Amino acid sequence: MKPQAMIQQTPHLEARGITKRFGDFAAVDNVSINLLPGSFHALLGENGAGKSTLVKCLMGFYQATEGEIRLNGLPTPIASPRDARHHGLGMVFQHFTLIPSMTVAENLVLARPDLPAVIDWNAERAKLENFLKGAPFQVDLSSRVAELSAGQKQKVEILKELYLRTRFLILDEPTSVLTPSEADEVLGYLRHLVDKGELSVLLITHKFREVQSFCDAVTVLRRGRLAGGGSVAELTPSRMAEMMMGEARTERKVGKAATPSNAPVSIQPKLRLEGLRTIGDNGLEALHGVDLTVRAGEIVGIAGVSGNGQRELVEVIAGQREASGGRIAVDGKTHLPTREDLRNHKFYVLPEEPLRNASVPGMTVAENIAFRLFDQPPFQNSGFLLNRSAIADFGRKMIERFSIRPPNPDAPIGDLSGGNVQRAILARELASGEVGVLVAANPCFGLDFKAVDFIHDRLVETRNKGAAVLLISEDLDELLDLADRVFVMSGGKLVHETTPATADLAEIGRQMAGHH
Amino acid sequence: MQLTPDTLGPWGVAVAVAGGALRGSIPYMFVSLGECLTETSGKINLGMEGVLLMGAMTAFAISDLTGSPWMGVLAAALVGLILGAIHAWLTQQPAVNDVAAGIAMILFGSGLAFFFGKRFVAPMAPQLPLIPLGGWSHTPAVESALRVSPLFFIGIAASFLLHWVFTRTRWGLNVRAAGDDPQAARALGIDVNAVRFAAITLGAALAAVGGAHLTLYFPGIWSEGISGGQGLMAVALVIFAKWSPRRCLAAALLFGGAQSLGPSLQSLGVQGYYHVFNASPYVFTLLVMIATCSPNRRLAGMPGALGKK
Numbered sequence: 001m002k003p004q005a006m007i008q009q010t011p012h013l014e015a016r017g018i019t020k021r022f023g024d025f026a027a028v029d030n031v032s033i034n035l036l037p038g039s040f041h042a043l044l045g046e047n048g049a050g051k052s053t054l055v056k057c058l059m060g061f062y063q064a065t066e067g068e069i070r071l072n073g074l075p076t077p078i079a080s081p082r083d084a085r086h087h088g089l090g091m092v093f094q095h096f097t098l099i100p101s102m103t104v105a106e107n108l109v110l111a112r113p114d115l116p117a118v119i120d121w122n123a124e125r126a127k128l129e130n131f132l133k134g135a136p137f138q139v140d141l142s143s144r145v146a147e148l149s150a151g152q153k154q155k156v157e158i159l160k161e162l163y164l165r166t167r168f169l170i171l172d173e174p175t176s177v178l179t180p181s182e183a184d185e186v187l188g189y190l191r192h193l194v195d196k197g198e199l200s201v202l203l204i205t206h207k208f209r210e211v212q213s214f215c216d217a218v219t220v221l222r223r224g225r226l227a228g229g230g231s232v233a234e235l236t237p238s239r240m241a242e243m244m245m246g247e248a249r250t251e252r253k254v255g256k257a258a259t260p261s262n263a264p265v266s267i268q269p270k271l272r273l274e275g276l277r278t279i280g281d282n283g284l285e286a287l288h289g290v291d292l293t294v295r296a297g298e299i300v301g302i303a304g305v306s307g308n309g310q311r312e313l314v315e316v317i318a319g320q321r322e323a324s325g326g327r328i329a330v331d332g333k334t335h336l337p338t339r340e341d342l343r344n345h346k347f348y349v350l351p352e353e354p355l356r357n358a359s360v361p362g363m364t365v366a367e368n369i370a371f372r373l374f375d376q377p378p379f380q381n382s383g384f385l386l387n388r389s390a391i392a393d394f395g396r397k398m399i400e401r402f403s404i405r406p407p408n409p410d411a412p413i414g415d416l417s418g419g420n421v422q423r424a425i426l427a428r429e430l431a432s433g434e435v436g437v438l439v440a441a442n443p444c445f446g447l448d449f450k451a452v453d454f455i456h457d458r459l460v461e462t463r464n465k466g467a468a469v470l471l472i473s474e475d476l477d478e479l480l481d482l483a484d485r486v487f488v489m490s491g492g493k494l495v496h497e498t499t500p501a502t503a504d505l506a507e508i509g510r511q512m513a514g515h516h
Numbered sequence: 517m518q519l520t521p522d523t524l525g526p527w528g529v530a531v532a533v534a535g536g537a538l539r540g541s542i543p544y545m546f547v548s549l550g551e552c553l554t555e556t557s558g559k560i561n562l563g564m565e566g567v568l569l570m571g572a573m574t575a576f577a578i579s580d581l582t583g584s585p586w587m588g589v590l591a592a593a594l595v596g597l598i599l600g601a602i603h604a605w606l607t608q609q610p611a612v613n614d615v616a617a618g619i620a621m622i623l624f625g626s627g628l629a630f631f632f633g634k635r636f637v638a639p640m641a642p643q644l645p646l647i648p649l650g651g652w653s654h655t656p657a658v659e660s661a662l663r664v665s666p667l668f669f670i671g672i673a674a675s676f677l678l679h680w681v682f683t684r685t686r687w688g689l690n691v692r693a694a695g696d697d698p699q700a701a702r703a704l705g706i707d708v709n710a711v712r713f714a715a716i717t718l719g720a721a722l723a724a725v726g727g728a729h730l731t732l733y734f735p736g737i738w739s740e741g742i743s744g745g746q747g748l749m750a751v752a753l754v755i756f757a758k759w760s761p762r763r764c765l766a767a768a769l770l771f772g773g774a775q776s777l778g779p780s781l782q783s784l785g786v787q788g789y790y791h792v793f794n795a796s797p798y799v800f801t802l803l804v805m806i807a808t809c810s811p812n813r814r815l816a817g818m819p820g821a822l823g824k825k
Contacts, residue, residue: 080705081703081705082705085705093703095699095700096700097697097699097700097703097704098697098700099692099693099696099697099700099701100696100697100820101692101696101817101819101820102689102692102693102696106689109689110689110690110693110704111704113705115686115689116686117685117686117687118684118685118686119684119685119686119689121684
C-alpha cells in the first residue's frame with residue numbers, strides 16, 4: 001500500500017502509559033498514543049486537556065513521570081529537545097520560535113544543530129536557495145521576520161523543520177493564525193509530504209474540518225486522560241466532539257433576534273468611524289481612512305488576514321493608539337477615550353490578548369473586574385477612598401455569573417488561563433448590563449468550545465439588547481455565524497461589504513488576499 | 517597637549533575638534549561597544565561607569581608597578597571581566613533588576629577604584645606609546661593633535677570585529693537571539709544564561725580597556741574625577757547608535773569631537789559660554805533622542821527582550 005522506503009525514513013513513534021505530574025496534579029494521566037510511520041495524526045482536546053504536556057514529553061521538554069517512549073519499537077528515552085531533533089522529531093509551536101529581528105536566512109541557519117562557529121554565508125545562502133527550490137512555499141530569505149505576517153511566519157517555521165530534515169513533525173494549532181486558504185495550503189502540502197512518505201505529522205487542533213480533510217487517525221484527550229480515538233474515516237465530528245467534551249456537541253444555533261432590516265431597531269447610526277487614520281509601529285500609515293457605521297442592535301463583523309490594520313484599528317478605538325486623522329462618533333457626538341466619554345457613551349471594548357491589552361496582570365481578578373466602575377458608588381463613596389469589600393463582593397458575583405475559574409476574587413488575574421482572563425474581562429465590560437457600543441477583537445482566539453459558545457452567546461445577547469457591536473475576527477466562520485453585516489479589511493482599508501446570507505466565500509477570500 | 521589654536525585661528529578649533537575626536541572618543545568607543553554587546557544579549561549594564569573607573573585605576577597602578585603600560589591594559593581587561601561576571605551573576609538571580617544592579621555596580625566599582633587608587637594619586641605611570649599620524653604637516657599643533665593612541669585603532673578594529681561576530685558567527689547569532697526573544701532562543705537549544713553571562717563579562721572587559729585610556733594617555737595621571745561620567749554617557753550612546761557596533765564607532769567619534777569643542781573655544785579666547793560648550797555632547801544627545809524618538813514607534817534595532825529575564 002505504502003512504499004517500503006518510507007517506513008525506513010519516517011519513525012514509528014509510540015508512547016505507552018505516559019503520566020506527567022506537576023506536584024499532585026496529573027496533567028497527563030496514563031495516556032498511550034501510537035503514531036504510525038507515514039501517517040497524519042490529529043490530537044484533539046479542549047484547552048487544558050493535556051495535549052501540550054503530552055507532546056512536550058515526546059519532544060523532551062518534560063520527562064514523563066511514568067511510561068515509556070518507543071521509537072521504531074525500541075524504548076528510547078528522550079532527554080532534551082536536542083535529543084528529539086537528533087531522532088528526527090521536530091515541533092512547530094503556537095508561539096513562534098523565530099527571532100523577530102533576524103532575517104529568514106539567519107533564522108533558518110540559526111536552527112541548524114551543526115552550525116559551525118564561523119558562518120560561511122555564501123555557502124549557507126546557496127544551500128538555502130537550493131532547498132527553497134524544492135520547497136512548498138517561497139519566502140524572501142533576506143526579509144526580517146518581524147516584517148512577516150503571521151501566516152508567513154508559520155510557513156517559515158515549517159520550512160525550518162523541513163530544512164532540518166525533520167521526519168516526524170508535531171504542529172501545535174498551526175492554523176489559528178492563518179486564513180482558511182492559507183491553512184489549506186499549508187496542511188495540503190504537509191499531507192502531500194506524508195503521502196510521499198517523507199514525513200509523519202501529529203497535528204494538535206481544535207478544528208474538525210482540518211481533522212476530516214487532512215488526517216488519517218485521531219486521538220482525543222480530556223482532562224489529561226485518553227478519551228478516545230481511531231480512524232478519522234470512521235468518526236463523525238459530533239462523535240469526536242462528544243469525546244472531547246464528554247457530551248455530544250449539538251449543532252448550535254445562536255439565538256439572534258430578528259435582523260435589523262425587519263426589526264424595530266433604530267435606523268440612526270450608533271457608532272460611526274469617520275475617515276480613521278493612524279500610523280503603525282513601523283512608522284507607516286496602517287489605517288488609510290476607515291469609514292464604518294454600526295447601528296444599534298446589529299453586529300458588524302470585520303474579516304481579514306491579520307496584519308491588515310485590524311490591530312491598529314482596535315487600538316485606536318480603545319484609545320491605545322493615537323489617530324492621525326478622522327474621528328469616532330457615538331450617537332453623532334465625538335467619542336474620545338476618556339473615562340467620561342466611555343461612561344457617557346456606554347462604550348466597551350474587549351481587545352485581543354486581554355491579559356496584555358485589558359488587564360493589569362499583577363492585580364486581582366476582583367480589582368480588574370472593577371476597573372470600569374471603581375470610581376463610582378458603591379465602590380467609591382467618600383470621594384477618594386475605595387470600598388474594598390464592595391469590590392470583592394462585586395468580583396465574586398461576576399465570577400459566578402461568568403463562571404470564572406478558579407472562583408477566587410483575590411487571585412492575580414495573570415495566573416488565570418487564557419479563557420478565564422477573557423471571561424473576567426468580558427464580565428467587566430458587560431457588568432453594567434447596559435451597553436451602547438461593544439467592540440470585540442478575536443474574542444475566542446485559542447479558546448475551547450465551551451468558552452467560545454459562552455462568549456458568542458454574550459455577544460449576541462448584547463446585540464439583542466440594542467447595543468452596536470463591532471466584531472473584528474480572523475475566524476470567518478465566527479463572523480458569518482454572528483454578524484449581520486461583514487466587511488473585509490485589507491491593506492488598512494475596508495474593501496468589501498456583504499451579509500452572511502449573501503456571502504460569496506470565494507469573493508471574500510479574494511478580497512482578503514488583497515485582490516481588489 | 518600643547519594645542520595652540522590661537523596660532524591657527526579658527527582653523528585651530530577644527531583641528532582641536534578633530535584631535536579631540538581621535539583622543540576623546542576612545543573611552544566612549546570601548547564602553548559603548550561593551551554595552552552594545554551586553555545589550556544585544558538582552559541585558560543592561562549601567563555599571564559601566566564603575567567598570568571604567570576600575571579599569572582606569574587598575575591600568576594606572578599596574579603600569580606604575582610593572583613599568584609596562586600594556587600590562588596595565590591587560591590588567592584592566594581582567595578586572596573588567598571580574599566586574600562583568602559579578603554583574604552577570606547578580607542580574608541572573610530571579611528577582612534582581614538590571615538597572616538596580618547596575619547602579620549598585622557604579623557605586624561598587626567607583627568606590628573600589630577610589631579606595632585602591634588612593635596611593636597612586638601622586639605619581640606618573642608609564643604611558644602607552646603614541647602613533648604619529650601628522651608627519652605630513654609642519655605645523656606643530658597639527659602634528660601633536662594627530663599623535664594617536666594605539667587603543668584608537670584597537671577600538672576601531674573592535675567595532676568591526678563585533679559587527680562581524682554579530683553577523684557571521686554562531687555565537688553572535690546566539691547573542692542576538694538571546695537578546696531578542698529568549699524564549700524562542702531556548703526552544704532552539706541556546707543556553708541563554710550562558711550566552712548572556714559571556715556577553716556581559718566580555719562587554720565589561722571592553723569597557724575597562726576604555727578606562728585604561730584615561731590614565732595611560734596624556735597627562736597620564738590618576739584622579740577620582742577622571743571619567744567625568746563618560747561611562748554613563750556611553751550607555752546612552754548605544755541607544756543613539758541603535759545597537760549597531762559600527763554606528764557606536766561613529767557616535768563615539770562625534771562625542772569625542774563635541775567634547776573638545778568647549779576647551780578649544782576657550783583657548784581661542786571665547787570665555788563666556790565655556791560651560792555651555794562643555795555641555796554640548798549632552799545637549800547633542802538630548803537633541804538626537806528627541807529627533808529620533810516617537811511614541812508611535814518602537815525604537816528600531818532595540819533588542820526585543822532588553823532588560824527582561
